[in-house]
Amino acid sequence: MNPAEEILDIVDDQDRVVGQAPRGEVYANHWRHRAVFVLARDPAGRIFVHRRTTTKLVFPGRYDMFVGGVVGTGESYDAAALREAEEELGVSGLPAPAPLFKFLYEGEDAEAHGGGGSWWSYVYEVTCDLPVRPQAEEIDWHAFLPPEELERRLGEWPWTPDGLAAYERLKAHR
Template sequence: MADDEVVALYGESGQVVGSAPRSVVRARNLRHAASSVMVRDPTGRIYLHRRTTTKDVYPGLLDFAAGGVVLAGEDPAVGAVREVEEELGVAGVPLEPFGTAHYADEHTDYLAVRFVTTWGGPIRWQPEEVSWGVWVTVEELVRRLDEEPESLVPDSVAVWSSTIRSWAHG
């Protein structure tokens, strides 16, 4: 991803309020939107991948959602399709909308536009973003949430953990 991409800025109400270059959004921690796509296989496992150590936010941590910033003028659903294809090679399958959630910390402040998809094909990593990955059961992911939370990307944990836990219990 180029640092000069123009990112849509979002207000408190979840509406687009402007735009700024990605580098400015990161430097000033401006509120934006990002897609967050959970990829499951036909048996219900979730794809868990390690972010490269060169990522600008949460380098080297494990993530169970693909995604990225919503660009200026871009529909979040279109951005989600683009991101999951770029990062994991998942293409040509419908993304099920799964609501939104707000996340903010010292690194990022964004509206997560969540989606779930089922994928039975091969995973193809984008080498600049993903260093490796593996399919895990929902129960294994819950175990990691409970026992190894520091190894996981905190924003994905925040916006998805209650959903993952509900899948484990029902």
């Protein structure tokens, strides 16, 4: 299926479902929807970092320290977190990501980079001790970076603004 045709739940400011529409329509109309962010670490504690392909609908070519994506219509955040992590990392049999917190992302940058305006964002964490084979259509570069190196790269690389917002909240959450 074309990603723009995937059906998403449209939600209100309290994260209650108020309708459904294809992803492309949700983005074009800047309707609020749901997304998951999964921080994947290897057993050594390094963080999976990747660069999104230039064909992505949202924030193409940007770096991200999370795997994840939109929550499909009728799908739970937990199910979406596991599905998206396994898809983007190219693994199966991943343990269920641990839910950490939820926040409403409303970034100035969202519309300028093909985003859908705002989205409820649930942040998770998982340890992946499986060999990763990221989806070529989603990710064009990846590495597990020590947290210190990730911190150094924050000012150097162009990051997804929603991932950066989730990462800053994650650091404050700890």
